[in-house]
Amino acid sequence: MRMSEIVVGLDLSPSARTALQWAAEQARATGQTLRAVHVTHVVSAYGMALGMGGMAMSTELEDVDALDREAIEAVFDSAQPDAGWHLKFASGEVAPSLVAESIGASLLVVGTKEHVGIGRLVYGSVSHYCLSHAHCPMVAVPAARDRDAEDHDQASADTSAPA
DSSP: OOTTEEEEEOOSSHHHHHHHHHHHHHHHHHTOEEEEEEEEEOOHHHHHHTTOTTOOEEOOSTTSOHHHHHHHHHHHHTTOOOTTOEEEEEEEOHHHHHHHHTTTOSEEEEEEOOOOTHHHHHHOOHHHHHHHHOSSOEEEEEOOOOHHHHHHHHHHHHHHSOO
C-alpha cells in the first residue's frame, strides 16, 4: 500500500455511498488512488474458531452473496473509478478490518450512521472505533440528507415555533 492511497469503507448504506463520493472527489483532487473495502461481517465466535480474530482476511467472495457483490460493485462503479482504483472484499469484524486495511494509507474515509439510544449500544459505531484506532488521518462523512426530509424538518420547525 502506498501513502498516496485513500481507503474508504463501502456497504449499501446511504452514508457509505456519500463517503465513497467524498473519497472519490478527494482522490481526484489530490491525485491519489482509491481503494474501497467492503467487509463481510463474521461473527466473532466463528472468526475466533477459524483463528481470524478481528483482522481483515481476503476472500474470494465465497462469503459474499452474488447479489450483494453485484450491488456493492454497482455502488463502486457509480463513483466512475479512475484507472488504478479498486474494490476489495474482506471478511471479519467491520471496524477492526477497516483499520487494518488502512495501515499505511494517507486517509481512511467512512460513512456515519445515525445510531442513537439502544441502537448505538447494540450496533456500536464503526466510525467511532476507526477514529479511536486508525493509524492515519480519518474522515467520517454523514449521509447526504434527502431534500424532501430537509423540507419536512423545516416545515415541522416552522409549525412548532411560537408565533
